[in-house]
Amino acid sequence: MGRAPCCEKMGLKKGTWTPEEDQILMDHINTHGHKNWRALPKLAGLLRCGKSCRLRWMNYLRPEIKRGNFTKEEEELIIQLHETLGNRWSAIAATLPGRTDNEIKNVWHTHLKKRLPQDTKTKHKKRSAKQNSSLNPQITEEKEKPLLSPPHCVSSDVSTLTTTATSDTNDAIHVPINRGAAESLDDDFWSQVLSSYNSDETTSFPPNSSSVYHNVDFWYDVYMGAQDLPYF
DNA sequence: AATAACGTCAACCGCCATGTT
């Protein structure tokens, strides 16, 4: 038995992606989508494993990816969320439109970690929520809960509901909820959050306007609000 | 100018969760 390797190692390229490979991958996904990552490289004519293609797309090629330095607000938010969520980078990334878990992880290790006092640095360790229930039992409990309903999550990817997005801009409208984020938040939480925001926005979640939801401040408020709730 | 030390970040690896047969 045993698990099959993610890809047969023979003949597949590794390492940095070339612009040509990027182009091929983008073209293929733009025309065919990415229903099956494993089959994708073969269909696209890439000598990469599906996992590598997925990673490249998710972390670099997606049009909604926001590049460039993190703002002070973003950094603060990451620090605060890390305090609550631990190393659940995908959940943290879900609150930062256009930022990837990988990028956040890198920023954390290269910049933000240094700012923290020693005791907080050692607070979260190893496979935060998944394996170490002792670390943050609340999070583990949350995993048992059904997915929240309000921001109707799409199951795959970091599901940003996005209007036409262009890279290097902040114009995309993101409702960056994925499974990771979803599982850490429950219905009561969302109903509170949404009721407070729906009082201002006549639209239901997700809103048509980008004015609030793609703003870091919004997610910061969400986070701060969440601290008042029992699960946090 | 050379090179060692350090910092950053893209990418890989292995594990786990979930879906499918």
Place this chain on the structure above:
DNA sequence: TAACATGGCGGTTGACGTTAT
């Protein structure tokens, strides 16, 4: 229900650029 396939996540690594000596 078991076995397998696939996607997703977090930890880690290695290449590359920058700074210090």
